[in-house]
Amino acid sequence: MDRLLLFSVLLASFSAFATSDFLIRKSRNVRKRSTSNTVVNGIEIYSLKIDSKVTSRFAHTVINSRAVNRADVSQEAFFDVDLPKTAFITNFTMTIDGVTYPGTIKEKEVAKQQYQKAVSRGQTAGLVKASGRKTEKFTISVNIAAGSKVTFELTYEELLQRQRTLYEMFIKVKPKQLVDLFQIEVDIYEPQGLSSLEAHGTFITNDLSPVIQKSIAGNKGHVSFKPTIDQQRTCENCSTSLLDGDFVIKYDVNRESPGNVQIVNGYFVHFFAPSNLPSIPKNIIFVIDKSGSMSGRKIIQTKEALLKILDDMKEHDHFNYILFASIEEPWQQTLIKATPENVANAKKFIETIYASGGTNINDPLLMAVEMLNEAQEKHMIPERSSSMIILLTDGDANSGESNPVRIQENVKNAIKGRYPLYSLGFGHDVDYNFLEKLSLENLGVARRIYEDSDSDLQLQGFYDEVANPMLQDIELQYPENAVDDLTQKNFKNYFDGSEIVVAGRITDNDLNFFTADVKAQGADNDLTFVDRINVQEREDAIKQLDYIFGGFTERLWAFLTIQQLLKKRVSAQGDEKENLTAQALDLSLKYKFVTPLTSMVVTKPEDEKNNETLIADKLTEGEEKKASWVSQAPPYQPTYTSYARPVYSVDSDPHFILQIPEKKDAICFNINEGKGVVLNLINDPESGVVVNGQLIGDKGVSSAAKMPNTYFGKIGIVYKGLDLRIEATPQTIAILNGRDNSVFSWLDTLSLDQDGLTLIINRKKNLVVSMGDGAKFVVVLHQVWKKHPEHQDFLGFYTLDTHMFSERTHGLLGQFFHGIDFEVFDVHQSSEPGKPDATMIVKNNTLTVTRGWQKDYRKDPKTGTNVACWFVHNNGKGLIDGVHTDYIVPNILSTA
Template sequence: MAHRARLLIIAAALLGVAALASSASAAGLLLPRDGSIPPLALKHHRVTIDVRDGTAVTNIEQVYVNSTSRILEATYIFPVPDDAVVMDFRLMINGKMQKGEVLEKERANQIYDDIVRRMRDPGIIDWIGKNLFQARIFPIPANGEQKITIQYTQVLPFLDGTYKLSYPLKTTQGTAQTLEDLTLTARISSHVPIKTVYSPSHRISVARPNENEAVIGFEGDKVVLDQDFTMYFGVSKKDVGLNLITYRPDGEPGYFLMMAAPKAVFDTDEIQGKAITFVLDTSGSMTGVKLEQAKKALTWCLDHLGDDDRFNVVRFSSDVEGFEKGLVAASKANVEAAKRFVDGFEAAGGTAIDDALTAALTAKVGQDTHLVLFLTDGRPTVGETEPKAILERAAKANGNRARVFALGIGDDINTHLLDALADGNGGTSAYVKPGEDMDTQIAALYNQIAFPVLTDIQLDISKVKTYAVLPSKLSDIFRGGQLLIIGRYRGDGDALIRLTGKMTGSERRFDFEETFPAKRDDNAFIASLWAHRQVGFLLDQIRLNGETQALKDEVVQLAKKYGIVTPYTSYLVVDESALTVPRPIGPRPPGLVPRPTVVPRRPMPEESRAPAGGFSYDDDEADGAAVRTATAPKKDAYKAESGAGAVDAAKTVRRLKDKERSESEVSAVRRASGRVFSFRAGRGWVDNDASGTEDIAIAPYSAAWTKLAAELPALKAALGLGELVTIKVGSLTLVIRAGGLTTLDAKTIARIKAGTR
């Protein structure tokens, strides 16, 4: 009974926070003049950004919902984006131009102080120190909607050939979401050809109509607004462009992220023809839907071969049969004959993986890049069946350095064999779980590798010491693709980066001059991306070669520092609403209905949900907060070669190794202001480097709290973690808690800045 009562108390407390947090909108607030009414909820948020040679014109459409039975007057607040010189700012309300004003930081901070005291929301801290646009809006119809359209022009920051485009989406409390859609479209045009396009924050689509234009899109329904939209795009006149982004905190080696991409448009003679061998398992276990889907996908691939391509199809079960003895031209007659060959496949017999690989890898290919697309749903049962021997024989047979792309179907496969086969031969591996559409995944994989542009890539960086560079073996670059290289560096200064490879059979060299700085505070996401990829690399070594104490220790060290779920670590996943002390927000006017659908339990990042990412969550309850324990596949799954657990482990490792986005952390570990914080019962977020002593305590939402953010903006991310935070500043330990200082004098500010007791 007591347990049930406690759950009801928790639910009521969380609902109180939800009523406030659900109303907070990204990139602006619509605050009723009546302080007892929370900010209005955001129905939809649509953004169009037109960028021409580094100047961006942003058009925003937001629709807010007034759930009260009263006509409201409100103030619209919009924080002006960082790193931008705003040239113009216009506000349209219901189709009419309205007056507003842009306030400089000093006046804006006074308004932010008022908002902080009214909303008691740590997320507001990020706005302090920014310019502010505000406008009065009246009337807002009762039980109705208010449409606001904003336009502003800004000059994008540009460094070493790379533009950075940011748009504020992160909401206060970090838990709100749109009632309907969030849609963002960016149209980029540049007189210097566009090469690289990358977003560390969102999964974007990129269309390249020509060399000088790109269209970027993101769309989602009921999107959780927990991080700002960030995108980088690089420009270069070279056939292959390379751009560098760095992050280097004080006292540590730096982190770097390189993006390499070819031009978007090629003449016919600039795309080298490829040699491709399709290898398909037709053993008895492929009977039924699996074989029909595979045949359909293979037929689609044959229809999309290029005029200059050569190909072959190899079928294997207990025996091996080729469409032809060797590679043949992709003529219409040959393609039609191959499709008839595929149509006649029947599922029967065992699985002769070794013989099939030998047949594919010993083909005579000449100067063309040879790609092998290998599909199987089973383990080797005919001929050589020992995985180690199969890998050795494949390496010996692959004198032409063919790229092997392995696709495992179902759970009864040897994941260790397929992963090692692909990684050791310049390709990648992927897996189709039971019930997933195989034909779609095969077609998607073929599309990615259909047009090789730069192959046999080598990277050399001079004058700066780099290490722990991932991937350790660089993959080929295909048309429409992009190569991300991430690593650490020591030293600083100007460096020569040389990228070499083969393009249309000829050796090519591309030189780039870039700077590795001694200190750089922004782009902290690179450290997290590197850590995730490094953990993926280490787990792969453990899977394929066995566990050693050194590998295990490094995995645990990185997992603890960055809050990464691994077989050796699990973390409490804490609802964001449980991390802020709930409090009443004043009497609720009649007709103001909370929208529980706006703030559900904080969703986990897509790649962290079982079974796709191999993670699972166990519901629990601790310290009065709703929590879940996030766990990776068990260690036994990493040791196993076959089975559902082994496939989940393989997919988890692949996602870590290929991680490109800085999704919000899923555990009670956060990185903020260059520090690592852990959530501890009764103490809130605690800097892992902080001692148990308390030197200065500051009350959240007080004048001291906002002044600290304004004077030390580098601490804003840490202050925004919540109402109970411990931060190490030099030798000082700051504690944000109730009962702390409400004002700060100049002497105390100077002491904090100096970081001395």
């Protein structure tokens, strides 16, 4: 049988950063750690090289990792790489004991069929982790026999984008062990000449700084980083490595001419980035989500970003804010000029923003368009000015017009191609696909803002990219009847610090001179820029550079064309979408790019044993898949799920799940108690927050000897600081505030915001409770068939933010809020197929745990999402403090 290694890598939009990350995870056969400084679990990475060649912003990167199994048994070695989201993989090979297995690019459906056949033959399969901010992880593993060697080699290409005057390349460095030969080599060739070149690393110490070598010689630049083993150590004689973080290269080119044209083998690339132009006044409307889900840290960071953005406003700019929740609330009825007085008043207004209500996205966007139209028609803004809308939201539309398709149609019909709409999606729960289509249909782009301590800087960073429009209505023109297959050549805006790139094919073989004309509107008048070059001289100059990879202009043209076709495909329908898909697929196969439409297959000879097939699926920003690993030989490989933040939950009968991002894993346990028992989930004596849950059981049990299934039928939340108590059952939600008592049904839609507390009832779905900056709970409603003979409605409880809680917090969930350290090893087959046992060391206890699955019902109360976890037996004994009966309390609102 052929041995197939299949992997499909889905790459996405916007950022262009080069990164690579190398890990060797725990092997299948866990043995005592080697005393060697360079060996981890029997596997030694003895060489790790990253070689990148950048030609006119187009980077060709080869990652080569070599490992040897020093153990006396076979071991599993992993090759993990954090790839840039805009990069396309072009090749992957594995060399095992001198035999190389190359990859081939195939249409995704064809590769999928091969993959399914391989799985049916009992071969292994796997998936890769979800995306990060700038990168997505690609993982391949191989079982190495004792004493054998393996070489992994991955090649990818990307166009470095210029943002805020610099091109940046990020290389994530994380070998997890000392490496005999570790090196990063980057060669840069820029025909315009380099004006600056810098390199640094987040992990670089004073001792490591001299190891970074960089040089500029005219139009060539070089960066190298080759630390010795001793320089890699965290301390003298330590076996741990300092190499853990981002290695960053930044550069820019000389700007004597605004344009630069490169021609090789009949393909041209035109880079256009003028400088020293006066900025065009901008008219900007910020459409800001202040719905209840934005409460806490989100709204605080949004306000901080808006305040900083105001400081960067130029006095010739015009601006306004439209806040929205269930209804839209404009700050001013028209755009106003950014005078010092108006900016000061805007700051006072921003300080008053608070979160409450639902999410109506449609109406505020239409109001923003109408406001810009009126300002233009009544000449309230300069004739030569650049208008735009920036939308910030963290959720789906659930108020007013809530159909995403109709919202997109309404906004597109209103804007009519006049203003770009930029959409910023806050957090992972936002409907990013909706925002992406909304922006792409209206001359803009969408970005995800990650919930983190620097969310305000992310918001401000995006504003900085569009803060200084220098040209608008830009049209690039090339020799008539001499070029074909052009990429996008008309642009609404050019912003200071960015760059416009156009590529195409030269059809006139006798063309002596190539002329590129750029026409645009500037701040004061219409402008024309002209680049005229001798075709043969330019080609000869490029070909003399033997270290530059050949034919880069053609590959760059294909790269840009595929990206633009995929982007158009997002909003296309019917025949147009099929045509765009066919064009992108054809180019992907021709130029051997792994794109959303293709996969790469590595085939091994028929006589190989222990066949394996791996599929690596790289994700777009709009997808939220999780890593999983299924293996047939042996029956199990650890499954790691990428969590953006910790989630502590209890649901179903009742299953407690601790999702721990630091470990990229989860622990689960059950509590077996009878109906009516009340369990304490959270108790923080400092903040005064207490959460309890009362168990209910099935309506009947078929056997008297059988313990009935139990679920949470009531959740009680106490917040002593506000004298607040909440009792939620599957029928009602009672809110007791002092002597006031309000009762709501799950049929209600409600949002309350008072004194830093936000309560949101999402009809027949869930109750969201946010307390200040750092405490957020979700109570999920589970409803069964009304006349079900056995089961009844019940509740689930999830903690999404625990920053507010003190170190003294306890309870079945609360005791884990400030982290838990554990180690799992000796994974082995149990008596139950597909559920291996392992040994866990936690809280100085050695436990036998079992791999399994539980459900996370936050997004879908009916089917839920699988979460792989290590199950701790006997009511969590050894994991929880004390025994489970210590957590039984007298009543649902007990604070004892």
